[in-house]
Amino acid sequence: MKHPSEEPRLPAPRGPLSAAVEDHLRGTGPLPPDEEIAAAPVYGDDLQLALYLCYELHYRGFAGVAPELEWDPELLRVRGALERRFLAALRADARRHDRLDDALAGILVEPVDGTGVSHFLRDKGELWHLREYAAQRSLYHLKEADPHAWVLPRLWGRAKAGMAAVEFDEYGGGRAERVHARLFADLMTDLGLDTAYGRYLDAAHAELLVTVNLMSLFGLHRSLRGALVGHFATVEITSSPGSRRLAEAMRRTGAGPAAVHFYDEHVEADAVHEQVVRQDVIGGLLEVEPHLEADIAFGVDATVFVEDRLGDRLLSDWTAGRSSLRTPLTQEFTHTS
Amino acid sequence: MPNSPSDTPRRVTVRRKGPLLVEGPVEVELEDGTIVSSDRFRVALCTCRRSRRYPWCDTSHRDRA
Known part of the structure; x- marks a missing residue:
């Protein structure tokens, strides 16, 4: 790194x-x-x-x-x-739900025959797909949890305590070698990618930029604190099952131990985070600011919308046998398994 | 010493559906005597027995459609 x-x-x-x-x-x-x-x-x-x-x-x-x-x-x-x-x-x-429970219901159900990016990578992913995926996602994961830290001063009570606890876990619980951004850099090293911050910005299409801009938009505006919380809940709720599929993809392709570990860690960590975010962060925020329910639901719906657009883009390229990147990856691939 | 952590009861959160939430760190003794531990700030213990990472929750309790 x-x-x-x-x-x-x-x-x-x-x-x-x-x-x-x-x-x-x-x-x-x-x-x-x-x-x-x-x-x-x-x-x-x-x-x-x-x-x-x-x-x-x-x-x-x-x-x-x-x-x-x-x-x-x-x-x-x-x-x-x-x-x-x-x-x-x-x-x-974005599809609009007025009630938060309705917005969350759609992401709390696991599809039996899922067709998303993590399903594709688990079943058919080759190392070059995983490298492209990691290169693009590095735009977020190398600053994992940073956009969400901005919401902390805008929360209080149970919501603040819950949010801070989850962020503490994202930041490694006080241990630098466990900071999730660091774990992702280790994954990138396994995949033979350059871990320098911002290195793959040129490679990422607009669909990926939209997903990262969404977090920054919600994080930087106090007026959008409800949307930020809804966004964060969506990430945590969808992460655990998706991470299990990505861990399977990393294992099957022999991507390397750090690559497997990043997603294994997220299976367990985000199963906890989901509970804390739903019970304490959302529950606590709605106790003091019940008028934010529609904003939280918007954060959920907007996140689903931008992630679906990204998934469609990646799958349309990959199923056509094309690269999903704007600029090709250089061969820094050194890991052998 | 009311502020000593050892005097504070450990909170376990129970929900109708989903894992038991326990304040970490925890050690869990499994049926075969194995002891596994987690030092997370909070730990989600599987109650549906479907988890592939038992005793830790992996969200396998969710409805499938």
């Missing part, structure tokens, strides 16, 4: 919006005009990368970009315009 303070390079722009944001970050050009933001496809590569660049300043920043730009008013104004389009699209496109 490379030294964590090493900032990633700016990625290649994907259109006028992301190019203009990058020019602004380098101090060489103007930000995009409102008409351009209004005209860009909302789930497209250009808009989603532009938003991703804005958000990344709140995590690790970029090499050669002044860290103070995190709070640059002009950039925040553009980020706000991008976010309003993104949020409006999610509210319009």
Whole structure:
């Protein structure tokens, strides 16, 4: 794992919006005009990368970009315009449940004949599929639990205590070698991938960027704390059975012990997290802020929507025998089993 | 010493459906005498006996459709 303070390079722009944001970050050009933001496809590569660049300043920043730009008013104004389009699209496109129990019911049932990405990888996944999957997911897993930590000051009582306990577990329970982001870096090493933060940003399609932007959007806005909690619950509820299938895929392909361990750990950990999030975090939040029920349900529905889009994208590429990446992986593959 | 952790009762959370939640760390003695342990802040113990990681919950209690 490379030294964590090493900032990633700016990625290649994907259109006028992301190019203009990058020019602004380098101090060489103007930000995009409102008409351009209004005209860009909302789930497209250009808009989603532009938003991703804005958000990344709140995590690790970029090499050669002044860290103070995190709070640059002009950039925040553009980020706000991008976010309003993104949020409006999610509210319009995600399936809508008014009652939280209805939203959760759909993800608390295990399909007998599932057809998702984890089912594909368990049954038919080859090492190259697993490497592509890990490279893309690294955009989140190398900062696993970070977007959710922002919600802590916006909760109190039972919800705060439960959320902090789950986050403590995500961060290794006080042990650096057990931090989940570190466990994922170890998985990447088993798969012969580069563990440097941000290394695979260029490789990831818009569908993946959307899933990470969703967490940052919900995490950075107190007004969306209910949606963040709903999002987090969805991740924890769906993770355990999905992780079991991914652990099976890693075992079957001989991906390596750390690759297997990452998903084995998530089978058990997230079975606990699910209970704590549902009982303490959601239960505690609704006790003090019952008006947030629809927002929590929206967080669930929006997460299901963006994850389904990503799954469709990956499976349409893989079942056609194509790579799911924008740029090919270099062969750093060293593990042999 | 009311603040000593050893004097605090250990809380076990019971639900109609799903695992028993126990404050960790815990040791579990299985029928064959084996002892397994978990040092998680909270531990989910399987009650439906369907878990493939018994005695730990792996969400196998969920309805299937």
